[in-house]
Amino acid sequence: MRYVSTRGEAAPRGFEDVLLAGLAEDGGLFLPETWPVLTPEEWRALRGLPYAELSARLIHRFVGDALTLDELRALTTEAYAGFRHPAVVPLVQLGTNEFALELFHGPTLAFKDMALQLLGRLFDHVLKKRGQRITIVGATSGDTGSAAIEACRDREAVDIVILHPEGRTSEVQRRQMTTVLSPNVANIAVQGSFDDCQDLVKAMFVDAPFRDEMRLAAVNSINWARIAAQIPYYAYAALSLGAPDREVAVSVPTGNFGNVFAAWAARRMGLPIGKFLIGSNRNDILVRFLDANDMSARPVEPSLSPSMDIQVSSNFERLLFELLGRDPVATARQMKEFRSAGRMPVPDAAWREATKLFSGFTLDDPGTLAEIQRLNRDVGYLADPHTAVATAAVRTLMPDGRLPVIIAATAHPAKFPDAVERATGLRPALPPALADLFSREERFTVLPNNLGEIEARVKAHARRNSVDA
Ligand SMILES: Cc1ncc(COP(=O)(O)O)c(C=O)c1O
Ligand SMILES: N[C@@H](CCOP(=O)(O)O)C(=O)O
Numbered sequence: 341m342r343y344v345s346t347r348g349e350a351a352p353r354g355f356e357d358v359l360l361a362g363l364a365e366d367g368g369l370f371l372p373e374t375w376p377v378l379t380p381e382e383w384r385a386l387r388g389l390p391y392a393e394l395s396a397r398l399i400h401r402f403v404g405d406a407l408t409l410d411e412l413r414a415l416t417t418e419a420y421a422g423f424r425h426p427a428v429v430p431l432v433q434l435g436t437n438e439f440a441l442e443l444f445h446g447p448t449l450a451f452k453d454m455a456l457q458l459l460g461r462l463f464d465h466v467l468k469k470r471g472q473r474i475t476i477v478g479a480t481s482g483d484t485g486s487a488a489i490e491a492c493r494d495r496e497a498v499d500i501v502i503l504h505p506e507g508r509t510s511e512v513q514r515r516q517m518t519t520v521l522s523p524n525v526a527n528i529a530v531q532g533s534f535d536d537c538q539d540l541v542k543a544m545f546v547d548a549p550f551r552d553e554m555r556l557a558a559v560n561s562i563n564w565a566r567i568a569a570q571i572p573y574y575a576y577a578a579l580s581l582g583a584p585d586r587e588v589a590v591s592v593p594t595g596n597f598g599n600v601f602a603a604w605a606a607r608r609m610g611l612p613i614g615k616f617l618i619g620s621n622r623n624d625i626l627v628r629f630l631d632a633n634d635m636s637a638r639p640v641e642p643s644l645s646p647s648m649d650i651q652v653s654s655n656f657e658r659l660l661f662e663l664l665g666r667d668p669v670a671t672a673r674q675m676k677e678f679r680s681a682g683r684m685p686v687p688d689a690a691w692r693e694a695t696k697l698f699s700g701f702t703l704d705d706p707g708t709l710a711e712i713q714r715l716n717r718d719v720g721y722l723a724d725p726h727t728a729v730a731t732a733a734v735r736t737l738m739p740d741g742r743l744p745v746i747i748a749a750t751a752h753p754a755k756f757p758d759a760v761e762r763a764t765g766l767r768p769a770l771p772p773a774l775a776d777l778f779s780r781e782e783r784f785t786v787l788p789n790n791l792g793e794i795e796a797r798v799k800a801h802a803r804r805n806s807v808d809a
Pocket of ligand 1: 482648
């Protein structure tokens with residue numbers, strides 16, 4: 341299995357190198373050179389398998405000879421062993437044809453654990469084999485950061501620096517990151533938005549001397565391994581609902597487009613997902629694109645679903661590459677225009693293609709509170725604000741219930757207790773492992789949105805750790 345960059349100038353390479361590279365040197369994102377496609381019989385053979393086994397078998401299609409199936413199975417088994425639910429990703433019926441796929445039973449209470457618990461172990465496996473160290477730099481709007489820190493804390497060959505937008509995460513999200521005092525972990529609160537944090541991370545990756553000196557690696561969904569590890573839960577849910585013999589739909593609360601792209605990848609591998617609903621808060625660039633081919637970035641605005649407070653969705657580039665017939669020159673041209681002008685008219689044929697599969701839905705804060713309240717009152721289900729955006733999308737975009745819909749329940753309600761309490765009067769408690777979160781010491785550095793200052797901080801952190809090591 342080899343991977344190509346969406347911008348075509350970086351050399352194709354195998355899984356291990358893609359795992360360690362994160363972003364391609366040309367600024368593009370890696371995708372498999374050819375998609376593995378499973379026959380209906382092969383899909384059926386995965387039905388009923390324990391989650392760790394199912395995920396090992398599917399992810400193995402992407403790793404080539406980097407790991408044997410046995411090696412990968414050992415990693416997925418360990419990765420999901422600590423989840424709080426025996427099914428790992430339980431499917432909970434919310435309506436006649438609506439099912440919440442709960443992705444938040446991992447250590448940090450969000451769907452990011454599904455991929456990052458595995459990614460931390462994959463890094464370890466590959467780095468031990470190679471005798472190398474890496475410095476991870478990541479951007480977070482709240483959930484990737486804590487999941488990555490939890491997965492990488494105290495790992496010998498890894499230093500990790502996470503950038504979050506100062507004051508724009510929930511307090512639980514911030515504390516989950518900043519109270520981890522392991523010496524290989526550093527947190528930076530950037531005076532800016534998530535988009536600024538993500539731009540800074542991408543700028544570090546295209547700064548070749550810095551990237552090489554620090555041996556930068558990525559934990560965001562720019563890293564292909566993140567997407568690969570998010571595909572199996574869609575397969576697990578779809579197979580439980582009758583696929584490959586029955587078509588299903590998905591509804592995904594969307595920010596950086598990684599989670600919904602993983603669902604699209606599952607379709608590309610032969611899973612019959614017939615419709616993709618994209619839920620958005622007031623940062624609705626993807627919805628405007630789908631409704632009117634208006635792909636224009638506006639300033640990021642805070643909302644009750646802060647993890648989706650994103651305007652520039654990294655993984656849209658992967659879909660664009662596919663929509664443009666895998667033409668890297670056209671993709672690079674479009675992305676360059678988006679970067680310089682802040683807008684990108686996608687060619688009409690590609691836009692129409694996208695609208696056949698994807699539909700967008702925007703929910704404002706009052707609507708989000710009303711939906712959390714409705715779910716609690718009518719269904720007895722306590723949803724976090726991100727999940728509520730996706731359940732509301734189903735009621736608006738697919739009220740006829742013609743397909744079973746898998747709703748990605750991306751976070752535990754206790755991560756957003758203020759919003760949930762405002763909507764329902766109930767304050768969800770944190771699980772026992774996090775019960776003392778509010779009395780733990782916090783450590784982070786506040787820095788301006790300035791590449792030089794951030795790079796200097798990353799360098800100081802990585803140096804200190806290699807001296808200590
Ligand atoms: C709870 C939650 N829901 C939804 C999203 C959006 O997912 P994606 O960025 O993969 O589109 C995020 C952040 O990524 C999140 O943390
Ligand atoms: N919502 C995310 C933003 C980063 O997304 P990623 O999937 O690219 O890591 C977060 O919670 O940090």
